[in-house]
Each structure stands twice: as structure tokens, then as C-alpha cells.
Ligand SMILES: [Zn+2]
């Protein structure tokens with residue numbers, strides 16, 4: 353099957369700090385071992401917002417990395433994928449053979465650190481464009497979508513994978529009590545996935561609507577993250593034993609301090625939202641050494657969890673559709689990003705969607 357492709361397309365080009373422009377750019381060319389995907393949906397992710405708001409990378413770039421769409425062209429040596437396949441994409445895929453990969457530290461692998469999906473310019477994901485080129489080393493990250501699942505669900509595979517990776521780092525057993533600080537889209541994913549594993553989740557957030565949602569996603573108890581007696585409440589809920597673990601889904605340092613005192617000896621505090629280098633805070637090293645409390649972090653996805661993430665999303669045991677509150681057309685990507693950057697009580701996951709296929 354072949355389709356006639358346009359020569360140019362619309363893309364949201366990052367031209368500098370908070371400067372996104374709709375531009376007409378060439379449809380990417382692909383090599384023998386690559387594929388071209390027509391984008392149908394792309395999630396707005398906090399890591400892209402950070403790059404756009406803070407200018408941490410040089411322009412021009414086309415961002416957007418939580419992408420799902422339809423394959424419209426394949427290179428001559430590509431097997432197992434066809435034109436017309438509906439797919440979800442992963443823009444980082446590890447080599448699986450280097451020293452880091454052998455240690456399961458995929459996010460530190462040099463191949464993984466390369467972004468293998470682009471709509472032009474320096475590769476940056478490209479999902480805020482009509483077409484993306486998927487490079488050869490990212491083909492193992494292409495996941496076919498079952499017919500009953502939507503592109504929106506497909507675009508959630510990458511964020512779900514990052515959350516699963518975080519959970520796999522926690523040494524938990526059934527009925528453990530775990531704090532999830534922050535009940536935004538990522539926090540809600542943690543709440544649901546932890547509760548599916550038989551964990552009793554205590555969720556905190558400052559926004560009452562989000563606390564209610566946390567309950568709907570399976571939280572065992574909900575608390576106001578700003579309550580002055582938060583620590584006492586956590587001790588009471590754990591019968592003074594302390595939390596088995598805490599996941600910090602907000603980039604708030606006091607939440608880390610609080611969690612460190614609320615976890616039990618040998619418990620773990622997992623950082624998930626402190627994604628900016630240079631953030632420092634005092635740590636009582638005796639708490640780490642004598643009390644054996646672990647302070648750890650998790651970033652990005654784990655290739656070996658791709659199947660598990662897909663199974664959870666496609667079976668709807670983890671129904672990600674409940675998380676998607678807003679969709680914007682490509683032309684309004686800046687509005688989508690602005691809303692995701694300053695969420696309202698009613699907004700959770702924001703998606704940029706392209707309803708009308710250009711071809712196929
Ligand atoms: Zn993301």
C-alpha cells in the first residue's frame with residue numbers, strides 16, 4: 353500500500369524562550385531503515401514545557417514526544433511494520449548492550465540519550481507537527497495499537513512507562529502504605545498503578561478536585577498537602593510505623609523533607625518531578641546511613657517495561673482516557689502548553705490532536 357504525501361506540512365517550531373510559531377516545513381525524508389508517521393495525537397509533557405519556558409535547548413526545534421499516529425511510509429529494509437499501522441512511539445530507545453544498559457540504567461545509555469524521532473531541525477520529538485520521521489534505533493519502541501484503542505491512548509504509553517519504571521524501583525510488598533505527593537496526571541497514574549498492586553496509597557494535593565480524583569483512581573486515603581498536621585496524620589495512618597515509601601510528583605523541596613521524616617527506617621523516597629539540575633537542599637546523612645532511608649530518583653522510560661505498559665493501557669485496567677481532559681488542534685499548541693503549565697482544577701492531561709488525516 354502506498355499513499356501520496358505532501359511535500360510540506362504544518363509544524364509548531366520553537367524559536368526561543370516561550371516563542372512557538374506555526375510554520376510550514378518540509379515533510380521529513382526517511383532512510384531505508386526508518387518510517388514516517390502521520391501524527392494523530394501528542395501529549396503535552398512537563399519536560400517539554402520546561403524546555404520551552406526556560407530555553408534549556410537551542411532553537412529551532414519541534415517538540416512533542418508522547419506521540420501516536422499512522423505509518424504512512426516505510427523504508428525498504430523495514431520489516432514487521434506496514435503502511436496503515438496505527439502506532440504509539442517512544443522517542444528514546446536504549447542500545448541494550450552498553451555498560452549502562454547491562455546495569456539496567458537505560459536512561460544513562462548514550463543511544464537512549466539521543467532523540468530518535470524528528471519533524472525537522474535538531475531532533476526533539478517532533479510530535480507537534482503533522483508528520484514525524486522515526487529513526488532506525490527507535491523502531492523497537494514502535495507499538496501497534498489494537499483496533500479498539502484510540503490514538504489518545506497510544507500517546508499515553510510513554511508517560512505510563514515512566515511511571516511503571518518509578519514503581520519498579522520501590523521495594524514494596526502487598527498492603528504497604530505509600531504516599532503519592534501531587535495528584536496531577538503523573539500522580540494519578542502512580543496512584544492507580546500502585547493500588548492495582550495491592551498497595552495502600554495515601555495521596556496529597558493542594559487542590560480539592562484533585563484529591564477527589566485521587567480517590568477515584570484508587571487512593572486509600574487523601575490528605576491536604578498543605579495541612580499543618582500532615583505528618584501526624586501520616587503517622588496515625590501508619591500506626592506510627594512510618595510510610596514504606598513516598599513518591600514525590602511535585603517539584604517541591606518541602607515535600608521531600610516531609611516525606612523523608614514520614615517514611616519508616618529502610619523506606620524509600622522517590623523523586624519524580626525534580627528534573628532540573630542544580631536544585632539543592634540539606635539532607636541529614638545520618639537518616640540515610642543509620643535509618644537506612646533511601647533517597648532515589650527515576651527519570652524517563654524503561655524499554656523492558658514497554659509490553660507491561662501497553663498491556664495495562666490497552667486492556668484499560670489502567671484507563672488513561674479518564675486522565676485526558678483537554679484536546680487542542682495543532683494550531684493551538686501554544687494554548688495547550690499554557691494550560692498544561694498552569695493547570696486549573698479541571699485540567700489534567702492535555703493533548704494536541706490532528707483529527708483530519710492529510711492522507712491514507
Ligand atoms: Zn513525556
Ligand SMILES: [Zn+2]
Pocket residue numbers: 446447448449450451452453461462463464
Ligand atoms: Zn546502552
